[in-house]
Amino acid sequence: MNLLPSDEINFINGENEDDAMEVNNRGKRVASAGNGSVSVNSSKMQKQKGLIDLYFTPRPEIVVQKRKEGGKQTTINDACKKKLRGRACATFARWMYDAGIAFNTIKYDSFAEVIEAIGHYGPGMKPPSYHEVRVPLLRKELDNTNALMNDHREEWSKFGCSLMADGWTDKRGRTLLNFLVNSPKGTMFIESIDTSSFLKDGKMLEKEHSHLYWTPCATYCLDLMLEDIGKILSISRTMQRAMELNSYIYMRPKLLNIMRNFTYKKELFRPAKTRFATCFITLSSIHKQKNNLRKMFTSEEWNRSKWAKEEAGKRVASYVLMPSFWNNIVFSLKVSGPLISVLRLVDGEKKPPMGYIYAAKDRAKEAIAKSFGEVEDKYKDIFEIIDKR
Incomplete structure (x- = not known):
């Protein structure tokens, strides 16, 4: 029996793991299952994903990072993949033009991770629905952001932090203050507040919290x-x-x-x-x-x-x-x-x-x-x- 490469092994819909696959010299697969065998043309069989792929498929962000560091992945057919990539890029670009998405979004690391994740799924992926991106996925991302902020909060308690306020006026004439916290770990956005009925500075915070002191922005001054x-x-x-x-x-x-x-x-x-x-x-x-x-x-x-x-x-x-x-x-x-x-x-x-x-x-x-x-x-x-x- 000729052993197949590891990427040809699939576990589909709970099939018996004892079932074996053989490839004859004419390019056909022979599936042995129990007492019978069936010849199937390998070119017509679509590779499918199973539970094992969830454990052995690398995370998209890791793949993107390795690619940035110069890691090169092996390909089966470079010419074929070049055509497929061109088709995929043209389709994606057409969607960008149709939706009016800014070109600089392509530079985000998160975009490369999206492409990698879609590639891991393979053909036939159903896109997220309007409800999914608006409710459950948004809530999930909010939970991820809050978890990320926990690390920052630990830094704030250890080394202190700076509360930054950025005032601006929107199209409706409202005076808004964006509050951010800066520490050695980085800057995090906290909240945006409508301060139309108050002064647009941090003096009122000083009155309520005596341990705070107001330092104005150099550019603003x-x-x-x-x-x-x-x-x-x-x-x-x-x-x-x-x-x-x-x-x-x-x-x-x-x-x-x-x-x-x-x-x-x-x-x-x-x-x-x-x-x-x-x-x-x-x-x-x-x-x-x-x-x-x-x-x-x-x-x-x-x-x-x-x-x-x-x-x-x-x-x-x-x-x-x-x-x-x-x-x-x-x-x-x-x-x-x-x-x-x-x-x-x-x-x-x-x-x-x-x-x-x-x-x-x-x-x-x-x-x-x-x-x-x-x-x-x-x-x-x-x-x-x-x-x-």
């Missing part, structure tokens, strides 16, 4: 500094004019194309990490194109256009040709530039120590003072805003 600086009359008026200029050009595609010809494809709008940083960085982009914008608004192309005859067009053109507009932009950049540099530092991927942030803040003040020739009257109000935060 810097953004508040820029916001307060933006309220200074000369800076506020300059920002309004700059945003009006920016909006007027970008809302008119043909005019935008003319501007790009004059600026050599350089843009005026520059998004940043925070709203007020975006305003100041946009001012910087406009200032860099000062000469090109002045050329555009004094060119024959502009003078012959319909926009030169509009009230709004005349107004934005006057801003560009106004010396005080550019002087106020320079003033705004002198006071905001060093602070935006600190903002980039604290909001980067690598978080510097808090002491280093305070040192960077002091250097920002030194840079501001130096830009005004150490004439204190020119930057005294700015320093008061910085020190208040």
Whole structure:
């Protein structure tokens, strides 16, 4: 009798384990069961899974991890599997496009584990139902998450932790606070609370729990500094004019194309990490194109256009040709530039120590003072805003 490889052995529906399988020289299987035998074409037999597969099939996350570490699995027929994989990937991609799923979800380790788990099941797997993913599977995942948090809670009791609050406003105008806990083991999301009727900070927690102390977010504080600086009359008026200029050009595609010809494809709008940083960085982009914008608004192309005859067009053109507009932009950049540099530092991927942030803040003040020739009257109000935060 020729012994079959281990992956050809199946235990199906409680069949007698003493039944043997033989393969003859013509590529047919002969199933011996009791006194009779039946010839079956092996190509028509579908491999099925049994209870033993549950014990010897590796967990999907383990397989994914080994693959990341460079482990290579043997294949029976690489050419065939390449075609099957192409078909499966095309089908899955079509589902992504149909459902509008973000492309970056492919990078999740959990996605690779899903593919591996489906592969372990084999052909004919019935997909989960709407009810399953909405109720029982969701509850099961919640239990898994709570079990994971137990390990974190043990770390909190041993080494302490930091309670982090992240405030934001949703589309319905509600003020929400997300609470997270950070420890050496990592950061865990705890709860989101509607605080529309309360202040959006942690001061009320300090009143109720004396052992807590409030440490504001460095990025948030810097953004508040820029916001307060933006309220200074000369800076506020300059920002309004700059945003009006920016909006007027970008809302008119043909005019935008003319501007790009004059600026050599350089843009005026520059998004940043925070709203007020975006305003100041946009001012910087406009200032860099000062000469090109002045050329555009004094060119024959502009003078012959319909926009030169509009009230709004005349107004934005006057801003560009106004010396005080550019002087106020320079003033705004002198006071905001060093602070935006600190903002980039604290909001980067690598978080510097808090002491280093305070040192960077002091250097920002030194840079501001130096830009005004150490004439204190020119930057005294700015320093008061910085020190208040």
